[in-house]
Amino acid sequence: MSKRLLSIPMALIALSCLYPLFFALNNALKTNKEDILNRFGLATSPTFENFTQAWTRSHLSDYFLNSVTATVGAVLLLMLLASMAGFALAILRFPLRHLVFIAILASLMIPVQVVLVPFYKTVIAFGLLNTRIGLILSYTAFFLPFSIYLMTSFYAGLPRELTEAARIDGARFWQVWWFVMLPLGKPALITLGILNALYCWNDVLISLLVLQDKRTLMVGIAALRGEYTTNIPLLSAGIVLAALPIVAIYLIFQRQIVNGIATGAVKG
Amino acid sequence: MSELSLTGVTKAFGGVQVIQGVDLSIEKGEFVVFVGPSGCGKSTLLRMIAGLETTSSGTIHIAGEDVTKAEPYDRHIAMVFQSYALYPHMTVAENMGFALRLQGVAAPERRALVTEAARILQIEPLLDRKPAHLSGGQRQRVAIGRAITRHPKVFLFDEPLSNLDAELRVQTRLEIARLHQALGATMIYVTHDQTEAMTLAHRIVVLRAGRIEQVGRPTDLYDDPDNLFVAGFIGSPKMNFLPVQASGPREITVAGQTLTLALSVPLPTGPLTLGLRPEHLSGEGPQVTLVAEVVEQLGQTSYAHGKIDGTPVIAEVRGHRPQVGEAIPLTLNPSRALVFGADGQRLR
Ligand SMILES: Nc1ncnc2c1ncn2[C@@H]1O[C@H](COP(=O)(O)OP(=O)(O)O)[C@@H](O)[C@H]1O
Numbered sequence: 242m243s244k245r246l247l248s249i250p251m252a253l254i255a256l257s258c259l260y261p262l263f264f265a266l267n268n269a270l271k272t273n274k275e276d277i278l279n280r281f282g283l284a285t286s287p288t289f290e291n292f293t294q295a296w297t298r299s300h301l302s303d304y305f306l307n308s309v310t311a312t313v314g315a316v317l318l319l320m321l322l323a324s325m326a327g328f329a330l331a332i333l334r335f336p337l338r339h340l341v342f343i344a345i346l347a348s349l350m351i352p353v354q355v356v357l358v359p360f361y362k363t364v365i366a367f368g369l370l371n372t373r374i375g376l377i378l379s380y381t382a383f384f385l386p387f388s389i390y391l392m393t394s395f396y397a398g399l400p401r402e403l404t405e406a407a408r409i410d411g412a413r414f415w416q417v418w419w420f421v422m423l424p425l426g427k428p429a430l431i432t433l434g435i436l437n438a439l440y441c442w443n444d445v446l447i448s449l450l451v452l453q454d455k456r457t458l459m460v461g462i463a464a465l466r467g468e469y470t471t472n473i474p475l476l477s478a479g480i481v482l483a484a485l486p487i488v489a490i491y492l493i494f495q496r497q498i499v500n501g502i503a504t505g506a507v508k509g
Numbered sequence: 510m511s512e513l514s515l516t517g518v519t520k521a522f523g524g525v526q527v528i529q530g531v532d533l534s535i536e537k538g539e540f541v542v543f544v545g546p547s548g549c550g551k552s553t554l555l556r557m558i559a560g561l562e563t564t565s566s567g568t569i570h571i572a573g574e575d576v577t578k579a580e581p582y583d584r585h586i587a588m589v590f591q592s593y594a595l596y597p598h599m600t601v602a603e604n605m606g607f608a609l610r611l612q613g614v615a616a617p618e619r620r621a622l623v624t625e626a627a628r629i630l631q632i633e634p635l636l637d638r639k640p641a642h643l644s645g646g647q648r649q650r651v652a653i654g655r656a657i658t659r660h661p662k663v664f665l666f667d668e669p670l671s672n673l674d675a676e677l678r679v680q681t682r683l684e685i686a687r688l689h690q691a692l693g694a695t696m697i698y699v700t701h702d703q704t705e706a707m708t709l710a711h712r713i714v715v716l717r718a719g720r721i722e723q724v725g726r727p728t729d730l731y732d733d734p735d736n737l738f739v740a741g742f743i744g745s746p747k748m749n750f751l752p753v754q755a756s757g758p759r760e761i762t763v764a765g766q767t768l769t770l771a772l773s774v775p776l777p778t779g780p781l782t783l784g785l786r787p788e789h790l791s792g793e794g795p796q797v798t799l800v801a802e803v804v805e806q807l808g809q810t811s812y813a814h815g816k817i818d819g820t821p822v823i824a825e826v827r828g829h830r831p832q833v834g835e836a837i838p839l840t841l842n843p844s845r846a847l848v849f850g851a852d853g854q855r856l857r
């Protein structure tokens with residue numbers, strides 16, 4: 242009885258999440274004219290014209306490639322660095338390690354907007370403006386504190402004896418990391434990869450600053466709105482194209498995401 | 510030359526001195542057990558030998574080489590952890606061959622060495638499984654197998670049986686003893702269980718609060734303990750301790766009876782402690798009576814609990830099965846009696 246009662250608000254929440262997706266997809270299949278006449282109705286004669294136009298004439302294909310490069314690059318780099326730093330902070334003993342960890346935690350509390358000016362100046366000083374590598378490094382810098390925090394708490398939960406057994410077996414520190422810690426970190430790394438992929442893919446602010454003449458997908462879509470204020474179907478097609486990889490990742494890694502959250506790997 | 514020697518070894522965690530100056534040398538092929546109550550520093554001492562904890566002062570030599578500051582690997586030791594510490598993402602074979610892989614031993618040769626160790630431990634059918642799919646006893650064997658594969662100079666065991674059920678514990682204990690005979694290796698074994706220590710050790714090192722209380726063969730510790738602590742710790746059920754006074758240079762009075770002891774030095778005046786094991790309350794000597802308050806029947810023998818002079822005493826009774834309330838005649842056998850001074854040291 243109470244389960245049924247609970248299913249009503251649950252269904253409403255699910256609907257409120259699904260409706261925007263449906264709305265975007267539906268509008269993307271309309272012509273601009275049909276959209277103006279009947280914005281909330283079903284597409285009467287579905288067309289893929291908007292997708293082709295967005296992909297080719299509005300250069301979303303180029304922007305898509307930029308987004309993929311930046312996201313994949315940053316996600317891999319973040320996994321690598323966070324796993325190394327998490328291993329060091331959770332397992333190794335070195336002077337000031339608590340202070341280092343606290344500094345990393347503290348930097349989590351600083352909003353991106355506060356450091357935009359010095360960040361921008363640094364990007365210029367290193368000659369990274371308008372380079373894809375610059376965007377990869379920027380994403381890595383901004384999302385690294387949380388990533389390190391997550392990996393440190395994951396590794397701190399592993400039994401200490403595993404590291405000790407490896408050291409007795411003759412593993413040097415980097416070998417302990419490579420042979421034991423990196424493979425054991427897989428569940429946390431997958432969760433981390435998905436979260437960071439979402440952040441990077443959906444980012445507008447950082448990419449707007451760093452890639453001014455190349456544009457990533459989200460910036461490109463935002464720009465669509467500026468140029469074609471009224472062309473909602475074209476914008477919708479862009480949004481659907483941008484959402485596709487995320488939906489795909491979610492469907493592929495569904496179980497890992499749920500497991501990651503359930504086992505407390507995500508404590509953010 | 511001894512295989513392992515500790516000289517004036519100490520360890521402090523922060524300001525707390527956990528190991529307080531340990532001197533010990535262990536011969537090649539010896540099976541030495543560190544025993545003591547929990548928290549006395551057994552694991553810490555073992556981990557210092559392994560190189561997992563630094564040594565605050567003193568030196569550690571293995572096979573004549575000073576390894577006080579050496580990395581664990583360079584000490585040529587292998588360790589079996591209480592939690593087994595198997596790598597969960599590797600198969601049994603990969604776990605056992607990990608050290609060889611790090612040494613750069615080629616895969617076929619590695620497989621041969623791993624199979625050889627697996628054969629000794631009878632775990633060959635398990636080689637391709639992951640640790641998660643093994644029982645506690647099987648994990649234990651794999652952990653031992655991982656140690657064997659390396660052919661170390663010294664094996665270290667930290668309470669390896671404490672996660673097994675009672676039956677498996679006895680069985681594995683025997684297997685470790687057999688393994689020691691088969692390999693002829695030097696082994697150091699940590700336990701808080703005196704029965705394990707008695708059954709396995711060539712020599713037992715009794716530790717208390719970071720100090721060695723006594724080192725000796727199991728029978729020496731049982732027959733001839735140096736102090737009250739060792740006397741009380743070794744043997745099950747525990748030795749009976751009766752507060753007594755000296756009534757002459759070699760005489761003590763207890764429960765109205767006088768015991769004449771063969772001592773090399775005269776007894777001091779003041780309070781003393783008389784020690785008599787539950788199984789030694791028979792033979793020649795003055796008689797006392799124990800009224801059984803509680804009786805534990807073990808089948809071939811019984812333990813009667815009662816009081817002598819107001820002090821709780823346990824007596825082993827063989828030959829008949831005593832009942833609660835029964836008056837049991839006991840003998841205070843002077844040839845079995847041990848006397849301890851007020852400082853707890855044995856008077857011989
Ligand atoms: N890493 C550590 N930091 C601080 N104190 C420790 C540490 N390891 C052990 N100790 C302390 O040292 C003492 C001995 O511990 P341990 O060697 O584990 O005892 P045992 O193995 O005999 O039970 C205990 O009082 C314990 O609290």
Ligand SMILES: [Mg+2]
Nearest residue numbers: 551552553668
């Ligand atoms: Mg211990």
